[in-house]
Amino acid sequence: MGNIDNTKSLDVSVNLVSSISLGVNNQYDIGNSKGFIFVASYSGNSIKSVNISDPKNPVLAGSVTIPGVQSFSIGGDYAYALSNSMNYLAVVDISNPLAMQVVSTTTVGAAPGNIYVSGSNAYVLADNNLQIFDISNPLRVELI
Numbered sequence: 001m002g003n004i005d006n007t008k009s010l011d012v013s014v015n016l017v018s019s020i021s022l023g024v025n026n027q028y029d030i031g032n033s034k035g036f037i038f039v040a041s042y043s044g045n046s047i048k049s050v051n052i053s054d055p056k057n058p059v060l061a062g063s064v065t066i067p068g069v070q071s072f073s074i075g076g077d078y079a080y081a082l083s084n085s086m087n088y089l090a091v092v093d094i095s096n097p098l099a100m101q102v103v104s105t106t107t108v109g110a111a112p113g114n115i116y117v118s119g120s121n122a123y124v125l126a127d128n129n130l131q132i133f134d135i136s137n138p139l140r141v142e143l144i
Helices: none
Strands: 027-033 036-043 044-052 058-067 069-075 078-083 088-093 101-107 114-118 119-128 129-134
Touching: 036 069, 044 069, 058 101, 078 114, 078 119
Parallel strands: 027 069, 069 114
Antiparallel strands: 027 036, 036 044, 044 058, 069 078, 078 088, 088 101, 114 119, 119 129
């Protein structure tokens, strides 16, 4: 019985289209919505929005301060961001990426690490637990 070689050689090249300096180190998370990329920067204490409607010319559009932001998830017009240094979940209105604003916060367990949003729930890993929050009203997020 002979060996069968199922490998195929692929000639794939990837080219950098453009780049933009965000002016900070320690970017931990990235998401997109409505032609914008959103980047969380722990050391920059912020989420920044970048207009990517023209991928060859990305433009830094806005920023919102969230101390120690490490991860976030986007649901509709909101980004749900975890502050690792402040141990809270910040709800950010991103409907206008040029003027994002925190609209509410709620305490989570120690050392929040990651978040996932699905429907009207946010799933948060914090304090060695999975916490589930009702986000049906972004102005009043509640632990279920």
